[in-house]
Amino acid sequence: MTTRRWGAVAATAALALGLGACGSSDDGGGSGSGGGSNGIKIGIKFDQPGLGLKKGNDYTGMDVDVATYVAKQLGHEAGDIQWVQAPSAQRETLISTGQVDLVVATYSITDSRKEKVSFAGPYFVAGQDLLVRADDSSITGPDTLDGKKLCSVTGSTSAQKVKDKVPGVNLQEFGTYSECVAALVSNGVDALTTDDTILAGYAAQDQYKGKLKVVGQPFSEERYGIGLKKGDTALCQKVTDAIKKMIDDGEWQKIVDANLGPAGYKPPAGNPPTPDACS
Amino acid sequence: MGDILSNYDILGAFWVTIQLSVLSAVGALVLGTVLAVFRVSPVGVLRFLGSFYVNTVRNTPLTLLMLFSILGITYILQIPFSQEASRNAYWWAVVMLAVYHAAFVCEALRSGVNTIPAGQAEAARSIGLTFGQSLREVLLPQAFRGAVAPLGSTLIALIKNTTVAAVILGTAESAGLLAQITENEGASLPTFFIFALGFVILTLPLGVGITSVSRRLAVKR
Incomplete structure (x- = not known):
C-alpha cells in the first residue's frame, strides 16, 4: 500500500516536472481501466520524425506502426489504441504506475532499466x-x-x-x-x-x-524493445510472438522501408533481430 | 541511493551551480545598478533606455535568452567566448543570467530609491550636490539598504534559475546531471530529493540571512 502511494506521488512529480506531458492521460491514479472496454494504452514519442510523431490527430512512424501491429495481435483494433506521450525520462514511471500497458518509444533494452520494467523484443537494432x-x-x-x-x-x-x-x-x-x-x-x-x-x-x-x-558507421548497439510491466511474463510472451510474426510475414520490412527508407537509411547489421526469451 | 552519490559528481555539479550563481549575481548587481541610475536620472533618453531594457529583458523567457546566446549569437553572429563548446556555453550562461536578472535588480533598487522621502533629494540639491553626488552620497546607500529584501528574493530566484542553463550547458550543471541520472537510472524519488535538498541548502540559509540583514540595515524613519 505504502509503496503504491509513493508510486503515485512519484508519478505526479514526474508529470509535473515533465510539463506538457499530461493532456492525454486524464484518468490518473492508474485505477485499472480494464473494465468492459477493449482499449489499450501505448506510450510512444510524440516528437520523433520517422519513429513516433504526432501531427494533429495523426500518429506516424516506425514505433507507431510496430505498436499498431502488436496491438492487433493482442486483439485490439487500431481504433482502440489510446496513444500516450512517453518522454524518455518518464517511461519507467508510466509503466510501473499502470498509466500505459506498453511502451514503444525508441526504448533501448538495458540492465538498469530491466530492474524496473520488463522488455519484449528487441524488434529493431539501432546504433x-x-x-x-x-x-x-x-x-x-x-x-x-x-x-x-x-x-x-x-x-x-x-x-x-x-x-x-x-x-x-x-x-x-x-x-x-x-x-x-x-x-x-x-x-x-x-x-x-x-x-x-x-x-x-x-x-x-x-x-x-x-x-x-x-554517416552510416554505427559505433554502438541499441536494441529497441517494447517495455511492459515488470514480471508480466504472459503479456511479454504474447508481445514477443507478435514481434516474431511481424518479422516472419514481411510486415517488419514494410514498416522499416516506409518510415526510415526515404532518408536512404538501411538498417545496420543484426536486423531483423531475434527477440529474446521472456524471463 | 548510495551508488548514485558515488557514481555521479553531484557535488561538482552543485559547485558549477554556485559558480554560475556568484558570477552572474555580481554581473547582475553591477548592470542592474547602472540601469537603476538610468531610470531615476534627470536625462530623458537614459530613463527611456533604462525602462526599455527592463521591459524587454524582463518579459523575455530566460530559456529563449540562453538558446539565443548559442544558436543566435555564437553560431550566426559568430561571437563565441571560446572555441571550446563547453567553455563558450558556460560564459554565455553567466552573461545571460546576469543580463536577465539585472532587470529585476534594477526594479528592486528603484523601489529602494522610492522609499526615500522626496525631501532628501531636494535637500541634497539645495546644498549644492550634483545629481551624481546626491546619488552617491544620499540616495543609493539608502536605496541599497531599503532594497535588501527584494534583492535577496532576486538572488534566490537567480540561484534556482541557473538550472535553465542546462539547455545549453549540458551535464556540468546540476539540472543537466539530474537529466543524465534520470536517463541512466530511471526517475526515482531519492534522486529528486537529493537535488531538491541541494537547492534548499543553498537558498534556505540565504533567505534567513537576508531577512535578518534587511531588518538590521533598514533605515529607521
Missing part, C-alpha cells in the same frame, strides 16, 4: 551514428571527430557514450535534438550524434531533405 551536412566528407566516423564540433542532448546515453569513446570531444549539449539540427544546418556544429534511426528521421524531414546525411 549510435553521426549526422553531418550533405557536402561534408571530412567526417566518416567517431575517429575523425578531432577538432570538430559535435552536438547531442544533455545527459543522453549518446552524449555519454561519445564522451567515453572520444575523450576531449568538443561537445555542445542542448535540451532537444531539434536545436542540434538547427545548429548543424547553420554551421554552428559539424555533427550531431545519437541513434541512427532518430538521425534518419531528421534527415528525411522535408525542410532538411538533401541537406543532411547519416
Whole structure:
C-alpha cells in the first residue's frame, strides 16, 4: 500500500516536472481501466520524425506502426489504441504506475532499466551514428571527430557514450535534438550524434531533405524493445510472438522501408533481430 | 541511493551551480545598478533606455535568452567566448543570467530609491550636490539598504534559475546531471530529493540571512 502511494506521488512529480506531458492521460491514479472496454494504452514519442510523431490527430512512424501491429495481435483494433506521450525520462514511471500497458518509444533494452520494467523484443537494432551536412566528407566516423564540433542532448546515453569513446570531444549539449539540427544546418556544429534511426528521421524531414546525411558507421548497439510491466511474463510472451510474426510475414520490412527508407537509411547489421526469451 | 552519490559528481555539479550563481549575481548587481541610475536620472533618453531594457529583458523567457546566446549569437553572429563548446556555453550562461536578472535588480533598487522621502533629494540639491553626488552620497546607500529584501528574493530566484542553463550547458550543471541520472537510472524519488535538498541548502540559509540583514540595515524613519 505504502509503496503504491509513493508510486503515485512519484508519478505526479514526474508529470509535473515533465510539463506538457499530461493532456492525454486524464484518468490518473492508474485505477485499472480494464473494465468492459477493449482499449489499450501505448506510450510512444510524440516528437520523433520517422519513429513516433504526432501531427494533429495523426500518429506516424516506425514505433507507431510496430505498436499498431502488436496491438492487433493482442486483439485490439487500431481504433482502440489510446496513444500516450512517453518522454524518455518518464517511461519507467508510466509503466510501473499502470498509466500505459506498453511502451514503444525508441526504448533501448538495458540492465538498469530491466530492474524496473520488463522488455519484449528487441524488434529493431539501432546504433549510435553521426549526422553531418550533405557536402561534408571530412567526417566518416567517431575517429575523425578531432577538432570538430559535435552536438547531442544533455545527459543522453549518446552524449555519454561519445564522451567515453572520444575523450576531449568538443561537445555542445542542448535540451532537444531539434536545436542540434538547427545548429548543424547553420554551421554552428559539424555533427550531431545519437541513434541512427532518430538521425534518419531528421534527415528525411522535408525542410532538411538533401541537406543532411547519416554517416552510416554505427559505433554502438541499441536494441529497441517494447517495455511492459515488470514480471508480466504472459503479456511479454504474447508481445514477443507478435514481434516474431511481424518479422516472419514481411510486415517488419514494410514498416522499416516506409518510415526510415526515404532518408536512404538501411538498417545496420543484426536486423531483423531475434527477440529474446521472456524471463 | 548510495551508488548514485558515488557514481555521479553531484557535488561538482552543485559547485558549477554556485559558480554560475556568484558570477552572474555580481554581473547582475553591477548592470542592474547602472540601469537603476538610468531610470531615476534627470536625462530623458537614459530613463527611456533604462525602462526599455527592463521591459524587454524582463518579459523575455530566460530559456529563449540562453538558446539565443548559442544558436543566435555564437553560431550566426559568430561571437563565441571560446572555441571550446563547453567553455563558450558556460560564459554565455553567466552573461545571460546576469543580463536577465539585472532587470529585476534594477526594479528592486528603484523601489529602494522610492522609499526615500522626496525631501532628501531636494535637500541634497539645495546644498549644492550634483545629481551624481546626491546619488552617491544620499540616495543609493539608502536605496541599497531599503532594497535588501527584494534583492535577496532576486538572488534566490537567480540561484534556482541557473538550472535553465542546462539547455545549453549540458551535464556540468546540476539540472543537466539530474537529466543524465534520470536517463541512466530511471526517475526515482531519492534522486529528486537529493537535488531538491541541494537547492534548499543553498537558498534556505540565504533567505534567513537576508531577512535578518534587511531588518538590521533598514533605515529607521
